[in-house]
Amino acid sequence: MSDALLRFRERFPILETTNYLVSNSLGAMPRTVPERLAEYARTWAEEGVRAWGSAWWGMPLQVGDTIAPLIGAAEGEVAMVPNVTAAQALVLSALDFRGGRDTIVMTALDFPSVRYVTDALAEKFGARVVVVPSEDGVSIDEDAVIAAVDDRTALVAVSHVLFRSAYVLDAARIVKAAHDRGALVALDAFHSVGVLPVDVKASGADFLMGGVLKWLCGGPGGCFVYVAPRVRDALAPALAGWMGHARPFAFEDSMTPSPGIARWLGGTPAIPALYAAAEGPKIVREAGIERIREKSTRQTARLIALADERGYTVAAPRRPERRGGTVAFDVPHAYEVSRCLLEREIIVDYRPGAGIRIAPHFYTSDDELELAVAAIDEILASGAWQRHAGRSTVVT
16 A cells, blocks of 8 residues: 655665664654754854854753644743653642642553652652552553542643553543642653644643653653643742743842743753754654554554464554554563564564564554564574573663
């Protein structure tokens, strides 16, 4: 079948030499990124400290404006931050848990790093964390999330798409129920933005955080936070920095938060990461998120069918509207098989409890999916996986 999105393949050099099926972990690098990083180096070399005035100072908000259309936000509503863990900490530090609302609701399938910082700060702030369990290790019952929200809940902090299974939560339903009970909602959209449509206005989320690392093909170090205008100026993060000051170059002794989204900035950002961060989102916008979602739904359905034919346990939702961009299936000796695939330039990853994760993106051909599963067949049949038995690596 004809696939118009394959015309974008030429913009990603790694696709020339690999079968790249891991965009849920690290998106392919756009061909223009080296030029942008060279521009950063040239600007620093030629302008020195003057680069702050000519190019760098406004970048955290300028790159945020590039991402804003992909989440249904307006210009001036998105700021870049170092990572989603930091974004979660910013949100938590802006809340007051002393006035009767002392509870944070999360789920058992949220990304661990976000759980770590929430647990630690909750203890410091005198808050408590309520964790909604999963019955099957794949999904979260939204009714259970809603039932956990009461008049003590300050924040519901959940993932839009679960990282291990790619299960899609009905964010708008959770937000409405939380708001009805007087709670705020923070959505972790790292595994949704760039592979399925996201609309912060339609969902009603108070906060949304994500990053360009994965589906947006923007590289490490570029994450973003959206804060709804209705709460943006009413709150100020305690984890403040000079770039969030109303008068940063006055170097005043006390903090006066900047108006608007700028108050959510911290200290000096990693400028090289911001140079790289905008390139992928531009391509995703050009490709069109609706077209990307349509292709992703079709290709992930094909992966599930291939796994079913072989009797593998699939750790991904069957219903397309509940499925993000990743399919995980637990083949025999999954970790060892994943290492063999990497040796063959078939780039996937492995997660305990899920197995091999395969994540096609808009630049993936149908043939590449068939070839990857055929390679798994051959690795198992030949016993090639055995040379990795008993070994382990830090990065999986």
